[in-house]
Amino acid sequence: MPLSEFALIDRFFRDCGARRGDALVGVGDDAALLRCAPGRELVAAIDTLVEGVHFPAEAPAASLGHRVLAVNLSDLAAMGAEPAWALLALTLPRSEERWLGEFAESLCTLARAHDVQLVGGDTTSGPLSATVQVLGFVEPGTALLRSGGRAGDALFVTGTPGDAAAGLQLMQSRLAVADAQCAAQLRERFLFPTPRVALGRRLRAYASACIDVSDGLLGDADKLARASGCGAELDYAELPVSAALLRACGEARAREFALIGGDDYELCFSVPPARIGALLEALPQAQWGYRRIGALRSVPETVVRRGQTVMDFSHRGFDHFA
Amino acid sequence: MPLSEFALIDRFFRDCGARRGDALVGVGDDAALLRCAPGRELVAAIDTLVEGVHFPAEAPAASLGHRVLAVNLSDLAAMGAEPAWALLALTLPRSEERWLGEFAESLCTLARAHDVQLVGGDTTSGPLSATVQVLGFVEPGTALLRSGGRAGDALFVTGTPGDAAAGLQLMQSRLAVADAQCAAQLRERFLFPTPRVALGRRLRAYASACIDVSDGLLGDADKLARASGCGAELDYAELPVSAALLRACGEARAREFALIGGDDYELCFSVPPARIGALLEALPQAQWGYRRIGALRSVPETVVRRGQTVMDFSHRGFDHFA
Numbered sequence: 001m002p003l004s005e006f007a008l009i010d011r012f013f014r015d016c017g018a019r020r021g022d023a024l025v026g027v028g029d030d031a032a033l034l035r036c037a038p039g040r041e042l043v044a045a046i047d048t049l050v051e052g053v054h055f056p057a058e059a060p061a062a063s064l065g066h067r068v069l070a071v072n073l074s075d076l077a078a079m080g081a082e083p084a085w086a087l088l089a090l091t092l093p094r095s096e097e098r099w100l101g102e103f104a105e106s107l108c109t110l111a112r113a114h115d116v117q118l119v120g121g122d123t124t125s126g127p128l129s130a131t132v133q134v135l136g137f138v139e140p141g142t143a144l145l146r147s148g149g150r151a152g153d154a155l156f157v158t159g160t161p162g163d164a165a166a167g168l169q170l171m172q173s174r175l176a177v178a179d180a181q182c183a184a185q186l187r188e189r190f191l192f193p194t195p196r197v198a199l200g201r202r203l204r205a206y207a208s209a210c211i212d213v214s215d216g217l218l219g220d221a222d223k224l225a226r227a228s229g230c231g232a233e234l235d236y237a238e239l240p241v242s243a244a245l246l247r248a249c250g251e252a253r254a255r256e257f258a259l260i261g262g263d264d265y266e267l268c269f270s271v272p273p274a275r276i277g278a279l280l281e282a283l284p285q286a287q288w289g290y291r292r293i294g295a296l297r298s299v300p301e302t303v304v305r306r307g308q309t310v311m312d313f314s315h316r317g318f319d320h321f322a
Numbered sequence: 323m324p325l326s327e328f329a330l331i332d333r334f335f336r337d338c339g340a341r342r343g344d345a346l347v348g349v350g351d352d353a354a355l356l357r358c359a360p361g362r363e364l365v366a367a368i369d370t371l372v373e374g375v376h377f378p379a380e381a382p383a384a385s386l387g388h389r390v391l392a393v394n395l396s397d398l399a400a401m402g403a404e405p406a407w408a409l410l411a412l413t414l415p416r417s418e419e420r421w422l423g424e425f426a427e428s429l430c431t432l433a434r435a436h437d438v439q440l441v442g443g444d445t446t447s448g449p450l451s452a453t454v455q456v457l458g459f460v461e462p463g464t465a466l467l468r469s470g471g472r473a474g475d476a477l478f479v480t481g482t483p484g485d486a487a488a489g490l491q492l493m494q495s496r497l498a499v500a501d502a503q504c505a506a507q508l509r510e511r512f513l514f515p516t517p518r519v520a521l522g523r524r525l526r527a528y529a530s531a532c533i534d535v536s537d538g539l540l541g542d543a544d545k546l547a548r549a550s551g552c553g554a555e556l557d558y559a560e561l562p563v564s565a566a567l568l569r570a571c572g573e574a575r576a577r578e579f580a581l582i583g584g585d586d587y588e589l590c591f592s593v594p595p596a597r598i599g600a601l602l603e604a605l606p607q608a609q610w611g612y613r614r615i616g617a618l619r620s621v622p623e624t625v626v627r628r629g630q631t632v633m634d635f636s637h638r639g640f641d642h643f644a
Contacts, residue, residue, distance in 0.1 A: 024363065025467060029549075030400035030534055031367035033465050036358035041346065044441065045353035046409040046455055050448035078352035087368040089411075089453045119366065126372035127449040131411045133368055135457075143355050145347060212352055227350075 003095045012104035016118035017111025023119050032119035040137040045075035051128040056171050061099045063191035065106035070195045072134035074265040077200030078212035080144040083114050083136040088121035091129045142204045149209035149228030151298035153270035158196050158290040160242035161217045163189035165261025177248040185244040193265040206279040210269040216260040221268050222302035234294040236306035325417045327445050334426035338440035339433030345441050354441035362459040367397035373450040378493050383421045385513035387428035392517045394456035396587040399522030400534035402466040405436050405458035410443035413451045464526045471531035471550030473620040475592035480518050480612040482564035483539045485511035487583025499570040507566040515587040528601040532591040538582040543590050544624035556616040558628035
């Protein structure tokens with residue numbers, strides 16, 4: 001017999017994630033009752049993952065549980081915020097205990113790792129999709145916005161963008177990779193992205209603007225540049241690509257994945273020239289895993305330069321309705 | 323040509339609802355940046371409406387825009403909270419300007435009426451569904467919980483439950499009503515429910531517990547009673563049924579709709595005997611539209627009494643996975 005809606009919530013989601021003293025009433029009433037951190041600003045993000053759109057039907061439940069929270073934590077990371085609470089709206093074709101157990105365990109593990117408590121939600125029947133809303137805090141006036149960049153600021157990105165998009169194409173059989181270990185690594189990067197929350201917090205002291213890379217680095221760098229009233233120039237040779245991605249598909253394709261792939265959940269951020277030294281000293285690149293890839297410029301448009309050539313990338317990022 | 327995801331957000335959702343000074347950054351960055359009301363507790367609710375589950379495919383876009391916010395405002399009303407901000411996650415098969423225009427206008431109108439600003443969201447492609455998350459505030463220690471009731475407290479309900487369920491059955495051709503005006507009235511109650519926010523705020527001074535009636539009055543009264551460590555007895559003759567519902571389907575069916583219908587978004591609340599006089603004086607029943615329907619009792623279980631008979635209602639409320 002399938003679990004009822006209420007038994008399901010009780011069993012899998014009542015004590016999910018961290019236990020926080022500032023969650024006065026969590027799962028189980030009409031709404032959650034929370035105590036805002038005094039003297040701090042509240043940060044709120046919402047993101048949905050839909051089967052067949054954001055993940056293939058064969059993606060494991062554990063991946064969906066992880067990703068739906070991770071993509072929201074990534075939004076908070078891009079603001080420099082500290083996450084606190086999450087709400088989950090889960091739509092399921094059927095209530096399957098095993099699937100739910102794996103989904104919830106994965107979500108709750110990531111929540112605990114970030115001291116996030118699941119404080120509310122809604123469970124309904126329908127085509128598989130999950131929406132999470134994350135709430136967090138930031139010290140007044142210190143939030144990282146997309147709009148704070150200036151022409152001349154250096155542009156950085158964390159991690160190795162493109163891996164996740166290649167991993168997804170592998171799962172969809174749109175990409176074939178002989179090396180099984182490479183393939184597994186790339187798939188893992190799609191299935192279990194790492195939100196850069198700790199780095200986002202620290203970047204508040206150095207970055208002028210920040211965005212999380214979810215629709216492709218080129219498009220998202222362009223969004224940051226536009227919001228800052230600038231353009232941007234990315235250096236093709238400086239794009240960080242993983243050894244696995246290079247081995248999987250060669251340099252040209254790897255760099256294309258890095259630019260327009262999507263699903264990375266890395267941070268792209270700008271730093272004024274005067275603060276670059278302090279950034280590199282306080283947050284060593286090798287330890288924090290980020291790289292300088294270009295700069296904001298006064299000329300509008302975001303371009304990729306390879307030596308003296310400006311390259312053409314007509315597809316600038318993922319658009320759900322393009 | 324369909325609107326792109328970003329043009330769509332810009333056009334329909336950037337300036338949606340009230341303009342609030344405490345929304346420091348709204349739609350358009352990675353997350354919203356908000357200023358919590360000092361010295362108040364934060365209240366957060368999330369609810370999803372899925373096509374074919376919560377509304378029929380032929381429901382107008384304006385209804386979905388209204389309902390997805392209304393059902394969340396109803397959760398805040400049940401807590402006695404004052405709503406402030408909303409986030410919207412909208413999943414659409416296609417981007418259709420006309421549909422989106424009607425959806426957004428309806429959502430934004432209801433948002434403005436409650437001084438709510440849409441501060442963020444996510445728009446994706448996929449099977450039609452909408453999730454809203456609403457945030458609001460309540461004075462510390464005054465939130466209405468489900469758990470505050472005691473045996474002997476009187477039980478009340480607002481409005482005329484059952485209308486919405488009958489309206490839905492009309493739309494699904496599961497109920498036939500000769501009187502066109504009646505039918506229109508019932509459909510309207512399903513399509514455009516009224517969240518009882520103003521009453522919920524005032525009930526903080528009188529009610530011991532409160533729940534919003536979304537899954538059927540009998541089942542939701544039972545949830546309130548259980549959370550309060552009680553049972554409840556509802557008086558069949560006292561159930562408020564609308565003239566339209568009576569005319570549409572006769573008394574027995576009307577009272578059954580009132581008990582187990584669902585989709586009402588009314589408030590069910592308990593009041594200690596000592597405070598009933600003050601409640602009735604401060605909030606006249608004729609003006610505020612609520613009615614005494616029974617009482618909490620120490621005996622577990624929630625029953626419906628008709629004269630000396632305890633009636634059998636095996637179906638106690640809507641369960642997505644029953």
